[in-house]
Amino acid sequence: MSALVLDGLVAGRRSRTGAGFRLPPLDMTASPGEVIALIGPNGAGKTTLLKTLAGLIPPLAGRIDGPASAAYLPPPGAVSAAFSALHLTALGRAGLRRWSPGLTPDDVEAARAALSRLDVLDLADRPFDRLSSGQQQLVLIARMFVQAAPVCLLDEPLAMLDPAHAQAVEAAVRPLAAEGRIVLASTHHLPFAARADRILAIGPDWIEVKTPAYALGADRIRALFGVETTGCPCCGQTPGFRP
Amino acid sequence: MDPLKRFRALAAPLALALLALAAAAAVLATGPLGVSPEQLITALFGHGPPEAELALSLRGPRLLAAMTCGAALAGAGAGFQILFRNPLASPDLLGVTSGAGFGAALALLLGAGALLTQGAAFAGGLATGAVAIACAALTRSGDGRLALILCGIVAGALASAGLGLVIIVAEPYSQLPSITYWLLGSFTRATAGEALLALAPVGLGSAVLLWLGFRLDVLSLGDEQARSLGLPAAPLRLLALAAAALMTSSAVAIAGIVGWIGLLAPHAARRLVGDRAERLIPSAMAMGALFALLLDRLSTAFGPAELPVGLLSAAVGAPAFLALFIATSRRV
Numbered sequence: 001m002s003a004l005v006l007d008g009l010v011a012g013r014r015s016r017t018g019a020g021f022r023l024p025p026l027d028m029t030a031s032p033g034e035v036i037a038l039i040g041p042n043g044a045g046k047t048t049l050l051k052t053l054a055g056l057i058p059p060l061a062g063r064i065d066g067p068a069s070a071a072y073l074p075p076p077g078a079v080s081a082a083f084s085a086l087h088l089t090a091l092g093r094a095g096l097r098r099w100s101p102g103l104t105p106d107d108v109e110a111a112r113a114a115l116s117r118l119d120v121l122d123l124a125d126r127p128f129d130r131l132s133s134g135q136q137q138l139v140l141i142a143r144m145f146v147q148a149a150p151v152c153l154l155d156e157p158l159a160m161l162d163p164a165h166a167q168a169v170e171a172a173v174r175p176l177a178a179e180g181r182i183v184l185a186s187t188h189h190l191p192f193a194a195r196a197d198r199i200l201a202i203g204p205d206w207i208e209v210k211t212p213a214y215a216l217g218a219d220r221i222r223a224l225f226g227v228e229t230t231g232c233p234c235c236g237q238t239p240g241f242r243p
Numbered sequence: 244m245d246p247l248k249r250f251r252a253l254a255a256p257l258a259l260a261l262l263a264l265a266a267a268a269a270v271l272a273t274g275p276l277g278v279s280p281e282q283l284i285t286a287l288f289g290h291g292p293p294e295a296e297l298a299l300s301l302r303g304p305r306l307l308a309a310m311t312c313g314a315a316l317a318g319a320g321a322g323f324q325i326l327f328r329n330p331l332a333s334p335d336l337l338g339v340t341s342g343a344g345f346g347a348a349l350a351l352l353l354g355a356g357a358l359l360t361q362g363a364a365f366a367g368g369l370a371t372g373a374v375a376i377a378c379a380a381l382t383r384s385g386d387g388r389l390a391l392i393l394c395g396i397v398a399g400a401l402a403s404a405g406l407g408l409v410i411i412v413a414e415p416y417s418q419l420p421s422i423t424y425w426l427l428g429s430f431t432r433a434t435a436g437e438a439l440l441a442l443a444p445v446g447l448g449s450a451v452l453l454w455l456g457f458r459l460d461v462l463s464l465g466d467e468q469a470r471s472l473g474l475p476a477a478p479l480r481l482l483a484l485a486a487a488a489l490m491t492s493s494a495v496a497i498a499g500i501v502g503w504i505g506l507l508a509p510h511a512a513r514r515l516v517g518d519r520a521e522r523l524i525p526s527a528m529a530m531g532a533l534f535a536l537l538l539d540r541l542s543t544a545f546g547p548a549e550l551p552v553g554l555l556s557a558a559v560g561a562p563a564f565l566a567l568f569i570a571t572s573r574r575v
């Protein structure tokens with residue numbers, strides 16, 4: 001699988017009055033197997049950047065080179081479907097079966113394996129709409145395992161989840177990358193960001209890709225969010241905190 | 244999935260289709276020309292007893308028209324309901340029904356014959372659907388589904404206004420009754436040729452919807468999800484809309500405006516087979532054919548003056564829909 005190369009990419013939304021909104025240009029190379037966390041205050045443009053990378057919004061300038069297809073996962077609660085979790089997972093193969101008569105038993109088997117891998121096989125026959133946000137999120141991540149997308153873009157995958165589900169989702173993200181995918185996840189959960197390989201931070205008028213140790217340093221967090229942290233840059237925990 | 248559920252999901256469309264065929268045979272057998280199923284089968288192959296051939300030639304076209312319309316309306320309704328993820332979506336979502344009514348009324352006003360009236364209804368329905376889709380394409384509202392619903396209302400309202408104008412202008416003693424009668428809907432006026440002619444567009448539309456199958460499920464997740472799953476959302480949705488509009492227009496062209504089947508049949512089928520398009524659409528079509536058949540039989544049950552099917556479908560369909568809704572909501 002090839003690397004994802006961003007060359008002067010400007011993400012944003014054009015508006016007819018010219019009042020649109022644009023991010024600073026971004027140069028970055030992400031290699032397969034890498035987990036990159038995307039942090040920044042609300043309204044900084046994290047979702048806009050992810051959707052631009054997913055090809056859902058055209059870039060205002062610059063180039064995206066690399067894998068042609070990217071899977072975009074909206075924040076928990078955004079997907080709704082009345083059919084079973086298993087069928088929704090198997091739909092991860094829809095792109096492969098674009099012109100075929102239907103999904104194959106093989107696709108359903110792959111979906112079952114992915115659900116079982118994330119330990120949610122017991123949800124397979126339940127209607128997706130009846131699952132909790134955390135369960136839905138795990139099912140949708142299982143679908144990413146089924147889907148043959150080399151780039152996985154997760155929009156706040158941990159939002160609204162309880163600690164147990166958040167932990168399960170976090171635990172699924174690393175294997176997703178270990179299979180050779182590039183994972184880019186936006187988050188406000190700094191301990192999650194701290195465990196990523198690199199951090200892409202979007203400030204009010206700057207954008208930078210750094211190591212977690214640097215990006216979560218007290219001065220960078222102050223520049224980003226305008227708040228004082230005394231936390232450890234690597235785990236986000238306050239000194240003296242005992243789990 | 245446990246084996247019983249799986250069996251039910253796979254066998255239900257087939258069982259419903261067989262039930263509809265059996266109901267058709269039963270309708271032929273219980274009419275004034277009571278024909279046994281064996282006689283019917285021999286008559287189908289051209290050498291049965293004369294009364295069986297008579298029954299087939301008199302009632303056959305009507306049965307065929309009823310079943311084609313019922314299946315078309317239910318299939319289109321199911322398609323729209325999946326596509327828009329809205330249980331209230333019905334085949335006239337894009338204003339197709341009003342457009343077809345306008346086309347037919349205009350043709351009747353200009354003194355057209357039966358076939359030309361049907362052609363005008365078909366063209367009117369498709370044109371209104373096309374106007375709705377084209378208007379929606381001009382807007383830029385995120386997902387596009389809301390735009391389609393609103394533009395469908397607009398296109399339908401324009402067609403209704405045109406229909407109102409035709410009714411005002413129509414000659415009150417000769418043209419108006421025929422227009423009114425046409426609008427109320429009936430399966431009696433279709434000849435064998437016309438019913439067979441309608442089979443082609445309905446067959447094409449349902450083949451497209453059936454092929455779309457799991458792709459409709461993906462489209463029901465919204466454009467963003469469909470595109471990120473690697474499907475070309477906009478062209479596929481256009482294909483589905485065109486297929487559903489084609490089916491609705493043909494149904495209205497042969498039967499006039501018969502409401503409720505397109506709303507009720509998909510809901511009834513959904514209770515049996517669940518929400519997956521590849522199961523729901525064929526089941527809904529078989530259910531629709533069955534409903535239309537029963538309504539048509541009911542329309543002849545009140546003496547020699549037949550009730551228009553369009554009236555009956557609302558009188559029976561609306562309470563049935565309510566009952567189904569109450570039953571479904573209580574089960575949850």
